[in-house]
Amino acid sequence: AQSVAQPEDQVNVAEGNPLTVKCTYSVSGNPYLFWYVQYPNRGLQFLLKYITGDNLVKGSYGFEAEFNKSQTSFHLKKPSALVSDSALYFCAVRANTNAGKSTFGDGTTLTVKP
Amino acid sequence: NAGVTQTPKFQVLKTGQSMTLQCAQDMNHEYMSWYRQDPGMGLRLIHYSVGAGITDQGEVPNGYNVSRSTTEDFPLRLLSAAPSQTSVYFCASSSGVGDHGTQYFGPGTRLLVL
Numbered sequence: 001a002q003s004v005a006q007p008e009d010q011v012n013v014a015e016g017n018p019l020t021v022k023c024t025y026s027v028s029g030n031p032y033l034f035w036y037v038q039y040p041n042r043g044l045q046f047l048l049k050y051i052t053g054d055n056l057v058k059g060s061y062g063f064e065a066e067f068n069k070s071q072t073s074f075h076l077k078k079p080s081a082l083v084s085d086s087a088l089y090f091c092a093v094r095a096n097t098n099a100g101k102s103t104f105g106d107g108t109t110l111t112v113k114p
Numbered sequence: 115n116a117g118v119t120q121t122p123k124f125q126v127l128k129t130g131q132s133m134t135l136q137c138a139q140d141m142n143h144e145y146m147s148w149y150r151q152d153p154g155m156g157l158r159l160i161h162y163s164v165g166a167g168i169t170d171q172g173e174v175p176n177g178y179n180v181s182r183s184t185t186e187d188f189p190l191r192l193l194s195a196a197p198s199q200t201s202v203y204f205c206a207s208s209s210g211v212g213d214h215g216t217q218y219f220g221p222g223t224r225l226l227v228l
Contacts, residue, residue, distance in 0.1 A: 006156075009154070032214055032215055034215075034216065034217075036217075036219075042221065042222075043118075043204055043219035043220055043221045043222055044157075044204070044206075044217075044219040045219070046216050046217070046218070049214060049216060051214050090156065090157065092217075094215055099145055099164070099208065099209075099210030099214075099215040100145045100147070100162050100163070100164040100170070100208075100210075100215075101147075101159065101162055101170075101172070102147070102159070102215065102217060103159070103173075104149070104156045104157040104158075104159075105156055106154060106155060106156035107156050107157075
C-alpha cells in the first residue's frame with residue numbers, strides 16, 4: 001500500500017520569507033512524487049514532480065522541492081513567499097509501476113500574510 | 115484543448131436518487147480517475163481506469179460505479195445517493211508515457227445529498 005503524510009494542516013508565513021510545506025511518503029518500489037496546488041473553488045493544478053535524477057526539482061511559480069530517499073520526504077519550498085501563493089497544497093505519490101493509481105495527502109493550507 | 119471537463123458543476127439530490135457525473139478529456143490520455151474531496155481528508159480515490167474497458171477500485175469505491183467505453187469519457191454513477199456522498203468530486207486524466215502520470219484535473223462537481 002502507498003501513503004502520503006502532510007503533517008501540517010496549516011502553514012503561515014510572512015510575505016518575502018521562505019516557506020516549506022512538508023511531505024513524507026511510503027510506496028513499494030521507486031516513487032514518482034508530485035505537488036499540486038488548489039485555489040478556492042478550483043480544481044488541482046500541477047506544480048512539479050520528481051521522477052528520477054537530481055534530488056532538487058524546480059517547478060512553476062518559483063517553487064522547488066527536495067527529494068530525500070533516506071527520509072522518504074519530498075518537501076515543497078520557495079525562497080520568498082508571495083501573498084498570491086496562499087492556497088491549498090497537496091503532495092501525491094505513485095509507484096513507478098502503476099501510472100493509474102496515485103495517493104494524495106490530506107493537504108496543507110498555506111497562508112502568506114503581507 | 116478543453117482539457118478535462120466535468121458536468122454538472124453543482125447538483126442537489128434526495129436520498130435514494132441516482133445520477134451520473136460526467137467526465138471527458140480531449141488529451142488522448144489512457145488513465146482516468148475519480149476522487150472525492152472532503153474537508154480535512156484530502157483527495158480519496160474512488161475508481162480509476164487504465165484504458166478503455168478497464169477499471170479498478172480505489173480506496174472508497176462503495177456506492178459508486180464506473181465504466182470506460184471510450185478513451186475520452188469516464189462517467190461516475192451513484193446508484194442510490196446517501197448523505198455521506200455529499201462531497202466535491204474531481205475527475206483527472208493522465209498519460210503514463212512522457213508525462214509520468216502527471217494528472218490534469220477537471221473543475222469539479224459539488225454534490226449535496228439531502
